[in-house]
């Protein structure tokens with residue numbers, strides 16, 4: 098982070114009716130709410146969390162060099178009181194702050210001078226599709242020469258230079274410091290995943306989101322939220338009817354209606370659908386100003402193509418993305434950018450160059466006449482089934498799967514992976530996938546034991562060879578799912594972690610076959 102000295106905690110606290118002696122406002126750096134992230138000079142916000150009382154980490158924060166402590170208190174009378182806490186070398190000032198946990202997002206926004214107000218924030222919530230939608234939005238914006246960053250499961254930063262973060266949606270202080278950094282770096286557009294946890298815990302101020310996007314809702318995180326009702330209500334907190342926030346909602350998800358009920362008017366609301374006609378979508382619910390539907394969806398081994406019919410006009414969209422679910426992801430992304438004023442044709446042109454998230458149903462081929470390889474992280478029976486079904490949807494002549502199972506891990510999944518592969522693929526190749534201390538041949542034998550036809554699979558343990566042999570044998574209209582490694586760039590054999598980057602291997606294979 099660059100110029101942190103530009104920020105003043107005195108001015109920020111003044112907004113919360115706390116008068117901090119300006120003499121104490123010297124050399125302050127970041128504001129953080131995790132003692133493990135405190136660097137010398139930082140301000141530590143000790144808040145009450147779901148598991149811990151932040152107060153217990155004050156000592157650690159001071160030891161790490163915190164220059165000021167904000168202490169979350171539940172007695173309003175103490176608000177703004179100054180205390181001195183003894184550190185190893187000197188006393189550190191601490192300010193009591195009533196209900197700080199609930200207000201930390203606002204305090205952090207104030208401290209970093211409201212970076213979001215001069216940026217465009219796309220907030221994506223929903224059970225599935227958040228990561229892909231953020232990627233697609235950012236990639237499209239970049240193609241349209243609008244530099245964009247993402248924040249989410251994959252990390253934070255420009256799409257090709259992500260830094261790992263702890264949460265899908267970072268905590269309130271980290272979020273604001275990231276936004277301030279992006280603003281400083283000229284990344285004025287941010288597509289961020291907004292988890293239900295983040296909304297419940299007020300890690301962000303939903304008011305700051307310019308375009309709020311809902312992908313879909315299905316059962317998840319009930320351990321945290323307790324019920325589907327509470328889970329959907331948590332997601333619903335992203336949608337605020339504040340006169341400027343635009344909404345993009347999935348017209349095919351039944352949850353959408355309940356979010357629409359919160360809206361007083363239909364202005365700046367887009368409904369998208371990949372199963373209904375424009376007419377059905379319009380008549381079904383009038384509480385939207387704009388509509389976007391996909392029809393004539395075609396899937397071929399090289400990607401997807403569909404007609405878009407919308408209140409902004411009609412266009413044919415062609416994209417190299419794999420998987421029917423990407424039609425919905427793309428509709429959400431198009432809707433968000435259309436309502437922000439980007440022209441439909443420019444977006445359709447940008448769709449031609451979209452790339453999947455690295456290692457997630459990421460397709461590679463040399464040209465339309467070559468076999469398509471799909472690299473995916475699927476390493477559970479469930480994930481393998483979904484990945485194979487997604488490939489099958491693209492109507493390959495033959496669907497191949499190259500897969501294995503990890504060593505020193507759940508052995509029970511080996512026959513199950515075999516059953517799934519046998520059921521959904523035409524050709525099976527069993528190979529290594531981090532055998533660790535186990536004998537690779539013994540793992541392959543365990544997998545084969547799950548096959549109804551024991552001769553259905555070829556075993557090529559050396560994974561590079563398995564991939565290259567399979568790609569060279571597959572026909573032009575075939576698809577080869579390379580399951581298990583995804584974006585990983587290593588293979589663990591015995592005690593050794595050796596370099597193995599399947600994406601690079603496949604890209605190299607196709608670039609050679611092009612020559």
Ligand SMILES: CC(=O)N[C@H]1[C@@H](OP(=O)(O)OP(=O)(O)OC[C@H]2O[C@@H](n3ccc(=O)[nH]c3=O)[C@H](O)[C@@H]2O)O[C@H](CO)[C@@H](O)[C@@H]1O[C@H](C)C(=O)N[C@@H](C)C(=O)N[C@H](CCC(=O)O)C(=O)O
Nearest residue numbers: 130131132133146147148149151154264265266268292294
């Ligand atoms: C249960 C939960 O969601 N906890 C999140 C919450 O922490 P909390 O406020 O409840 O923290 P706590 O553990 O009770 O500790 C209280 C305070 O002490 C601080 N602390 C804690 C330990 C320490 O050594 N030092 C320290 O200062 C904590 O930063 C916190 O401020 O707020 C923190 C950010 O301010 C999150 O980092 C933390 O995420 C934990 C690590 C987590 O695993 N959360 C998961 C469930 C989560 O949020 N997942 C979603 C994605 C879900 C999905 O869609 O798949 C996400 O957005 O990441």
